[in-house]
Amino acid sequence: MSIELKNISYTYMPKTPFERLALDDISITIPEGKITAIAGHTGSGKSTLIQHFNGLLKPNKGTILVDGVDISKKNSEAKAARRKVGIVFQYPEYQLFEETIAKDIAFGPANIGCSEEETMERVKQAMAFVNLDYDKYAHRSPFQLSGGQKRRAAIAGILALQPKYLVLDEPTAGLDPKGRESLMEKFRKFHKERDITIVLISHNMDNIASYADNVIILNKGKVTLEATPEEAFSQKELISEAGLELPEVKSIMNELARNGLDIQNEAFTMDKAVQEIIEALRRKGKC
Amino acid sequence: MLTDITLGQYFPGNSPIHNIDARVKIVLLFIYIVAVFLFDNRINYGIMTAGAVGVVLLSGLPLGTVLKSIKPLWWIILFSFGIHLFSTPGEPIFKVWNFAMTKEGIIQGFIISLRLVLMIAVSSLLMFTTSPLKLTDALESLMSPLKKIGFPAHELAMMMTIAMRFIPTLLEETDKIIKAQQSRGSDIGDGNFLQRAKGMIPVLVPLFISAFRRADELAIAMEARCYQGGVDRTRMKQQRLHDIDFWAGGIFGVFLISLIVVQFVL
Numbered sequence: 412m413s414i415e416l417k418n419i420s421y422t423y424m425p426k427t428p429f430e431r432l433a434l435d436d437i438s439i440t441i442p443e444g445k446i447t448a449i450a451g452h453t454g455s456g457k458s459t460l461i462q463h464f465n466g467l468l469k470p471n472k473g474t475i476l477v478d479g480v481d482i483s484k485k486n487s488e489a490k491a492a493r494r495k496v497g498i499v500f501q502y503p504e505y506q507l508f509e510e511t512i513a514k515d516i517a518f519g520p521a522n523i524g525c526s527e528e529e530t531m532e533r534v535k536q537a538m539a540f541v542n543l544d545y546d547k548y549a550h551r552s553p554f555q556l557s558g559g560q561k562r563r564a565a566i567a568g569i570l571a572l573q574p575k576y577l578v579l580d581e582p583t584a585g586l587d588p589k590g591r592e593s594l595m596e597k598f599r600k601f602h603k604e605r606d607i608t609i610v611l612i613s614h615n616m617d618n619i620a621s622y623a624d625n626v627i628i629l630n631k632g633k634v635t636l637e638a639t640p641e642e643a644f645s646q647k648e649l650i651s652e653a654g655l656e657l658p659e660v661k662s663i664m665n666e667l668a669r670n671g672l673d674i675q676n677e678a679f680t681m682d683k684a685v686q687e688i689i690e691a692l693r694r695k696g697k698c
Numbered sequence: 699m700l701t702d703i704t705l706g707q708y709f710p711g712n713s714p715i716h717n718i719d720a721r722v723k724i725v726l727l728f729i730y731i732v733a734v735f736l737f738d739n740r741i742n743y744g745i746m747t748a749g750a751v752g753v754v755l756l757s758g759l760p761l762g763t764v765l766k767s768i769k770p771l772w773w774i775i776l777f778s779f780g781i782h783l784f785s786t787p788g789e790p791i792f793k794v795w796n797f798a799m800t801k802e803g804i805i806q807g808f809i810i811s812l813r814l815v816l817m818i819a820v821s822s823l824l825m826f827t828t829s830p831l832k833l834t835d836a837l838e839s840l841m842s843p844l845k846k847i848g849f850p851a852h853e854l855a856m857m858m859t860i861a862m863r864f865i866p867t868l869l870e871e872t873d874k875i876i877k878a879q880q881s882r883g884s885d886i887g888d889g890n891f892l893q894r895a896k897g898m899i900p901v902l903v904p905l906f907i908s909a910f911r912r913a914d915e916l917a918i919a920m921e922a923r924c925y926q927g928g929v930d931r932t933r934m935k936q937q938r939l940h941d942i943d944f945w946a947g948g949i950f951g952v953f954l955i956s957l958i959v960v961q962f963v964l
Contacts, residue, residue: 467877498881505871506878508903518900522883554907568882 412478414441414464414496414576414610419473421459433459434470435632441576446602446609448619448640451629452654457612458501460629461578464610465496477576494523497574501581503565504558512538512556512564513549519572530571537567540601542593559590566594570601577601578610583618595622620644620658620679628653644679660684707767707825715757716827719943720836726950727824733954734813739961743812749953750816757827767822768815775814782807830862839937853927860916868909875904 421434433456441447441464451457462468463475466482466489475482480492500506509515513534520530538545541563548556553564566582579598583591599622602609613619619626619640626643628636630653636643643650644661657665661679667688668676674691678684710716715723734746754764768775784794788802825833838855845851879900889897 462877465881467880494883498878500874500878500881503878505908506875506882506900506904508900518879518884519882522885572882 413443414608415476415479416440416460416463417474417476419460419463419470419475421456421463421468421470423459425471433632434463437473437629437632437634439627439634439637441608441610442625443575443608444606445624446599446611446622447625447627448611448613448623449627449629450612450614450616450619450653450655452614455629455653456632457629458580461498461580461610461612464576464578465498466493467498494572495575496578497569497572497576498578499566499569499580499582501584502562503569504553504561506568507553507561507565510552511550512543512553513545515553515564516568516571519568523572533571533573534567537571538564540570541567541597543567559586562586562590563594574607576608576610578612580612581614582611583613583615591618598622614655616644616650616656616658617660620660628655630654640679641677707822708829709759709763709826710829711758711827713756713758713827714942714946715753715823717940717942718946719937719939720828720832721840721937722939722943722946723824723828724833724836724840726946727820729950729954730820731817733957734816737957737961738809739964741960741964742957743809745953745957745960746816747812750820753820754823757823759823759826764819764822764826767826768818771814771818775811778814779807779811782810831859834858834862835933835935835937852931856927864909864912867912868905871908872901872905875901 416437416439419434419437420432423429423431423433437456437460449457449460459468463470464477466475469483477492477495480488482489482493507515509518516534516537517530520533525533534549535545538549543560543563548560548564553561556564562582569577577598582598583594586594595618598609598611601607611619611623623640626636626638626640627634628643628650635653636646636649638646644657647657647665650657656662658679660681664674664676664678664684664687668674672688672691673694674687676687678687730746730749737743737746751761754761783799783803784797786800786803786806788800790798790800791804792799828836834855837858838851841849841851841854884897884900
């Protein structure tokens, strides 16, 4: 099953002088069990788009199916479908509000009607997943944490809802490189162990290169590309037209190829690139 | 969505009314309101209404928008109309228990309502045609003579400017937080009063924290750029009077003189 968007259009402030078309006839599919990246320049409609996945915004036109259920309906089936999608917004640490971390993480499960034991269990699991030691942190105030820890506590609040589809809007914005990598690794682990579908919103193409199975590129409210990373990164013009840059590794490889090194030029992650370069040098007989 | 609300009421435009210096507009508005309550000649009411309608037409705003601004005060107008209806002595038309509705009462009620409507409509027009920033600048400049007696005119204007600057930002932030909490299964705005009040906590706590954080950051940013309050501050946009302001003053003068003539000579 999957999240399917059919001909979605959305306009901000319709019928006012400030009217703006944010999404223009978008049809995409987020396949289950994969990591799908949505990339686009600022203002391309990424954040608007993901708010449709769990019904926070209702499209002016079009339908959204989560596992085949139209989420715009008002019945309990549609509500259950909306709850399959968990969204981690940009800077999620700004939504913390409870006295203790454990209480804050428990907010979600309690809202959807989990029993006390169930909630407790989920809180422990979620904290373990984001590397916050339960005994040490559960009863501290979330506002005493460092920035990175706050971010992880807030993410745990969404993980505790145990969504089938996890949507991450720029999850690593504002973190240092080390924190960025460890957080992304956690999501990858989560994805593998729990078989969770992840939607990653980012304009960091290096992140997308290392993690995504699929890439969707948005430009001015339209989908300009829906492809595997290999295909996507070979279309340099399309990517720069959307205001994005190739992953650093890919640009280096492009330069090497342009300067006459006989590489396959398919790699866009560090490990594969190193391999390709070694192979090329071997063929040249220099290694 | 919360950000759909237009605050500050300002409608950008390029009409003569938009272009008049905000200080001139405030002063003329003030005189106009005093005039509305001072002159009680029937011809004068006609002239003043015509003046108000003329200014609205000149501003290029739809008449309906300006009339809509009266809506929040509709009950006050109705109430004062009712009071005058029954409390003015004169020739009774209709009697309810001890209270008599008089012919003079009807006229007096109409006059009071007209005064209120004129006052609100013209004041709203000032808000509709002047950007909040220009308005506070004008207020600061008009209040600056009071600085001599220790009145903090600059600080007050600065506070107003900052407050207004952050209304859209905080609205946007509220919208974001509401959506984030809704994604965590909270039903904000559902249930009875107590449940709804409880539902506000997950929104208000983060909102307050972020408001304080922003205030802190802004204070540091201003200090880092050596902001020092009103002492010897120069401005990038000097407020100067232009031809249009003298024209506005002149036309208003003619208007005022004709009111005085009608009132005392005729």
